[in-house]
Amino acid sequence: MVVLIxxxxxxxxxxxxxxxxxxxxxxxxxxxLATGSPSNLERAHKDQRFSFIEADIARDAERTGELLQAGNVRPDLILHxxxxxxxxxxxxxxxxxxxxxAAGTRTCLEVASKCNARFLFASTSESYGDPLEHPQKETYWGNVNPVGPRSCYDEAKRYGEALTMAYWRTRGVDARIARIFNTYGPRMRENDGRVVPNFIRQALAAEPLTIYGDGTQTRSFCYVDDLVDGIMRYGDAASLAGNVINLGNPKEFSILEFAKIVAEVAGVPLRFGHARLPEDDPTRRCPDITKANALLGWQPKIELRDGVAKTIAHFRGAAAPH
Ligand SMILES: NC(=O)c1ccc[n+]([C@@H]2O[C@H](COP(=O)([O-])OP(=O)(O)OC[C@H]3O[C@@H](n4cnc5c(N)ncnc54)[C@H](O)[C@@H]3O)[C@@H](O)[C@H]2O)c1
Structure with missing residues (x-):
């Protein structure tokens, strides 16, 4: 089996x-390597069954196709x-x-169509925007600002979803969509701006944790091992072409509750700094994972405190290599 990621x-x-x-x-x-790092692949490069193509999937459609052909590669599964x-x-x-x-998803779907490969699109809970339905089920169409500052991501993912469904409907590609909710763990970049690395970096530097708005907005946090398990189950499962499945942790925490957990696990006193809530920041976010549970037998196992502890250990540089 060959998997293209x-x-x-x-x-x-x-x-x-x-x-x-x-x-x-x-x-x-x-x-x-726009936002990724070669260091994340250090372990993979030690394995002869791994090969790496440095290319822009959105621009180098031909090059990607050529490289795959030159290597005589026909993936069975493509994870975009x-x-x-x-x-x-x-x-x-x-x-x-x-x-x-957009273009990147299309390139992947073209390769999937030519190689008769299964395709899985990494979509996002941002497809639901600032949701009016709670928790969010896959059947919910969302509440997205199409021209706001987040629209470049939200609408691009929604377009990617529409493209995925069009290739399934009209080209018979075995294409699936995962709507991924907030996932965290080691290997996140300290400065990527997301709440988990933000709080951990600030806690370890003995700085106040920055709360945007009043901190009552909620998030659900899925540890990366749980998410990977869900994606692999979805990639393995037969007869799920044309499906949309939420993958995320359904336990909901306010940002204030989460800040307390980070401070406790890091062993530092809890201090807050405050900043204005960004425009279109969703107020509540929590997946309904009934479908993932029914079709994939999946649910997250790792408790937030345990996942935060592993992530803090990594940020401290004290963790065993992952
Ligand atoms: N982490 C989350 O909580 C989360 C939630 C929902 C969805 N997702 C989706 O999962 C995927 C991975 O997210 P992540 O958190 O690992 O982000 P990340 O930034 O760590 O990883 C994205 C990778 O894609 C690469 N990349 C970007 N544009 C590219 C292009 N045109 N061609 C080739 N490579 C390109 C980057 O260099 C990076 O290595 C994304 O599609 C994201 O939308 C993530």
Whole structure:
């Protein structure tokens, strides 16, 4: 079996690379290193079944196709994870974000169509925008500002979803969509602007934790190992073409509660700094994972405190290599 993973040098992509290699299959990673890091692939490069193509999936469609052909590679499964993912990254790279999810998704779907490969699109809870339904089920259409500062990400993912469904409907590609909710763990970049690395970096530097708004907005936090397990189950499962499945942790925490947990686990006194809530920041976020549970037998196992402890250990540089 050959698995092609775009965004392989990123946070989630690199864990997927390691997990598929651990299964003994061949893995090809593609990444342009826009927000990823070669260091995430150090372990993978030690495995002969891993190969890496440094390319922009949105721009180098021909090159990607040529490289795959030259290597006589026909993937059986394509996981499209290439995209800036943190609000800070997609604010810095709005056009690149749109391209990765539009042209990049199309390139992957073309390869899937030619190779008769299964395709899985890494979509996002941001497809629901600032949701009016709670918790969010896959049937909810969302409440997205199409022209706001987050629209480059939200709408690009929604376009990627529509493209995925069109290739399934009209080209018969075995294409699936995962709507991923807030995932965290080691290998996140300290400065990527997301709440988990923000709080941990600030706690370890004995700085006040920055609360945007009043901190009553909620998030759910899924540890990366749980997410990888869910993605692999989805990639393995027969007869799920054309599906949309939420993957995330359904336990909801306010940002204030989360700040307390980070401070406790880091062993530092809790101090807050305050900043204005960013525009279009969702007030509540929590997945309904009934479908993932029914179709994949999946639910997250790792408690927030345990996941935070592992992430803090990594940030301290004291963790065993991941
Ligand atoms: N982490 C989360 O909480 C979360 C939540 C929902 C969805 N997702 C999705 O999962 C995927 C991975 O997210 P992540 O958190 O690992 O982010 P990340 O930034 O760590 O990883 C993304 C990777 O994609 C690469 N990339 C970006 N544009 C590319 C392009 N045009 N061609 C090739 N490579 C490109 C980057 O260099 C990076 O290595 C993204 O598609 C993201 O939208 C993540």
């Amino acid at each position: 775009t965004g392989a040098a990123g946070f989630i992509g690199s864990y997927l690379v390691d997990a598929y290699l651990a299964r003994g299959v061949e893995v090809i990673g593609i990444d342009n 994870f290439a995209s800036p993912a943190s609000p800070k990254d997609y604010a810095d790279l709005p056009l690149e974000t749109m391209a990765a999810n």
